[in-house]
Amino acid sequence: MASSxxxxxxxxxxxxPVPSSHxxxxxxxKDFPKEPKPTxxxxxxxxxxxxxxxxxxxxxxxxxxxxxxxxxxVYACFATAIGSSxxxxxxxxxxxxxxxxxxxVTLGVSLFMIGYCVGPPIWGPLSEHFGRRWPAVIGMSLFTxxxxxxxxxQNMATILVSRFFQGTFGAAPLALIGGALVDIWNPTQRxxxxxxxxxxxxxxxxxxxxxxxxxxxxxxxxxxxxISCIMGGVCALLLLxxxxxxxxxxxxxxxxxxxxxxxxxxxxxxxxxxAMTISDxxxxxxxxxxxxxxxxxxxxxxxxxxxxxxxxLYLFYVAYPIVFEEIRHWRLxxxxxxxLGIVAGILCGCAVVIAHTLITAEPPKMDAxxxxxxxxxxxxxxxxxxxxxxxxxxxxxxWTSNPDIHWIGMAIGGFPIGMGMYMIFLQCFNYIIDVYxxxxxxxxxxxxxxxxxxxxxxxxxxxxxxxxxxxEWATSLLAFLSLAxxxxxxxxxxxxxxxxxxxxxxxxx
Numbered sequence: 001m002a003s004s005x006x007x008x009x010x011x012x013x014x015x016x017p018v019p020s021s022h023x024x025x026x027x028x029x030k031d032f033p034k035e036p037k038p039t040x041x042x043x044x045x046x047x048x049x050x051x052x053x054x055x056x057x058x059x060x061x062x063x064x065x066x067x068x069x070x071x072x073x074v075y076a077c078f079a080t081a082i083g084s085s086x087x088x089x090x091x092x093x094x095x096x097x098x099x100x101x102x103x104x105v106t107l108g109v110s111l112f113m114i115g116y117c118v119g120p121p122i123w124g125p126l127s128e129h130f131g132r133r134w135p136a137v138i139g140m141s142l143f144t145x146x147x148x149x150x151x152x153x154q155n156m157a158t159i160l161v162s163r164f165f166q167g168t169f170g171a172a173p174l175a176l177i178g179g180a181l182v183d184i185w186n187p188t189q190r191x192x193x194x195x196x197x198x199x200x201x202x203x204x205x206x207x208x209x210x211x212x213x214x215x216x217x218x219x220x221x222x223x224x225x226x227i228s229c230i231m232g233g234v235c236a237l238l239l240l241x242x243x244x245x246x247x248x249x250x251x252x253x254x255x256x257x258x259x260x261x262x263x264x265x266x267x268x269x270x271x272x273x274x275a276m277t278i279s280d281x282x283x284x285x286x287x288x289x290x291x292x293x294x295x296x297x298x299x300x301x302x303x304x305x306x307x308x309x310x311x312x313l314y315l316f317y318v319a320y321p322i323v324f325e326e327i328r329h330w331r332l333x334x335x336x337x338x339x340l341g342i343v344a345g346i347l348c349g350c351a352v353v354i355a356h357t358l359i360t361a362e363p364p365k366m367d368a369x370x371x372x373x374x375x376x377x378x379x380x381x382x383x384x385x386x387x388x389x390x391x392x393x394x395x396x397x398x399w400t401s402n403p404d405i406h407w408i409g410m411a412i413g414g415f416p417i418g419m420g421m422y423m424i425f426l427q428c429f430n431y432i433i434d435v436y437x438x439x440x441x442x443x444x445x446x447x448x449x450x451x452x453x454x455x456x457x458x459x460x461x462x463x464x465x466x467x468x469x470x471x472e473w474a475t476s477l478l479a480f481l482s483l484a485x486x487x488x489x490x491x492x493x494x495x496x497x498x499x500x501x502x503x504x505x506x507x508x509x
Contacts, residue, residue: 001120009265019162021193029122032447045267045268046263046269047252047255047259047267047269048270054354056251058183058248059183060098060272064108065071065244069180069184069246071120071195072239072242073173073177073180073243074127074177074197075238076140077173077174077177077197077201077204077239078231079140079170079228080170080171080174080232081200081208081232081234082204082205082227082228082231083166083170084109084113084116084205084208085109085205085206085209085212086208086212086215087108087112087150087212087214087222087224087320087419088106088108088109088208088209088212088317088321089216089224089332090216090222091106091108091210091321092222092321092325093216093220093221094156094159094221098155099158103464104156105156106318106459106462107160107163108159109163109314109318109459110456110457110459111161111163111167111456112164112166112167113165113167113168113314113452113456114456115165115168115170115171116168116170116448116452117449117456118167119167119168119169119171119175120171120174120175120445121141121171122168122171122175123135123139123176124176130250131246131250132179132180132243132245132246133239133243133246136167136172136173136176136239136243137171137236137239137240139173139235140170140172140173140236140239141167141232142165143166143232144235144236145230146166146169147162147166147229148225148229149161150162151226151229166228169492177197178197180246183246183247183248184246188361189506191357191361192357192358194353194355195353195426196431198350198425199321199347199349199350199422200344202313202346202421202422202425203343206313206316206339206343206418207339207343208342209317210336211359212224212336213332213336214333214336215227216332217332218333222323224352241385248271249269249271252269252270252504253269254269267492283320288439289442289445290446292439293446293447293450296503297499298431298432298492298496298499298500298503299435299436299446302428302431302432302447303428303451304316304450305424305485305489306424306451307450307453307454307455308454308481308485309390309425309454310451310454310455311451311455312421313455314456314458315462315478316460318340319463319471319474320336320339321336322466322471323410323466324338324407327403328407329400336491338407338411339414340414341410341412341413341414341415342415342418342421343418344415345414345416345419345421346415346418348415349420350422353382353422353423353427356382374434375434376430376434376435376496376500377429377492377493377496377497379430379431380427380431380490380492380496381493382423382427382488383424383427383428383431384486384489384493385420385423386419386420386421386424387420387424387489388420388486389409389417389419389420389423390417390420390421390482391479391480391482391483391486392416392420393416393417394413394417394478394482395475395479396409396410397409397410397414397417397474397480398413398471398472398473398475399472400413401471401475402472406456407443424480425426425491431492435503440448442443465477
């Protein structure tokens, strides 16, 4: 990301642009400062944008160019998200080939998600120094490279280590996309773009088993990794040759360097000297993230809810083969088609959020200092609707899972599951960023680590849970847990302002 991935009220962490672990929390008013009024004391050697119509400012690119840049970033997220779960399609074949348990094979997905957890704190700070383009190029190139040993590896250790590094390097576009889109779009347009990006990150892993099952059935499980390799390679080439740099501080530093080369030796960017130190990075991305997670009730509750939803999504990647291959005895390719119910629900949820954003868009009210007044609780009605849809879908899925009942019931149950999970997932991001604003990068960093940990852990215990409890009660257990979490958005909707008033770290008032 992002990476909506805010999803429309993103803000930076300080006057000096500080990269987020997801790149979602930048304020364009800080990344793109307004041109100051000329004064006699103004330093003529400081390089800024020449005015509101400066063509070098990515905010002034044409709509066509912005759309093209957005499409490249969305494809990058699509490629890495497909890679996260397509490996699960070959689990039974891999288990038989290497004589290992299904739990060991499932580590191929879990280690990828641990890489997702490790990667963003690396790629976010790199974008502070090197911009968006080169970290993305390097990340996707190395993602592509590590797909090769996963495809040709002759032992599980090689494959599992490769999967971890795929996740670590594949996290680059996720960490950068939010900031990249903030670089070029205004707030309303950005909200739509980021909503689509989060949708891509959510439905792509759900589509991957459908693709992977047919690939595994027809040409073997190794081709699931070759497909990831091909997609990653195409993406790396697009990023290298078609993606322009959009990070304003880097562009202004480059402009100052050209002026120095052209005979103005004192030219310097307004951002020169603002690079973060290693200690700054450690403090912002690690220490403060853990402090917030330990002390902020809003962040704790929302992170647990979002992590549960994200973990449940990855749990289904190991549950669906049990339900449709083992119990209903469907062949490999066909057994993944019911996953399309979840995909359709995610796409519908994305459309609902976009429509809601466009319909309710209005200029924000300003406070006495001329700053916009943010009301984070406006995010929560969509989340409340999603929190109701998820248990409904889970109960439908659970109690139509008997092989004597037509499979369409389970496919129908997948629709509200996908729709509800997406609405919760997206609005959790929005709510966190609206509440914490200038320190949202640290809040998102902690959120990302917990969420990726859940996504790594759920597939490991999922098969045992479904085998021991049965599909009906295993899925019902998830439904009951989902019901227990409905009060989270409801209570914050009703009492959020009071809870925020108690916080030492919240920014919105």
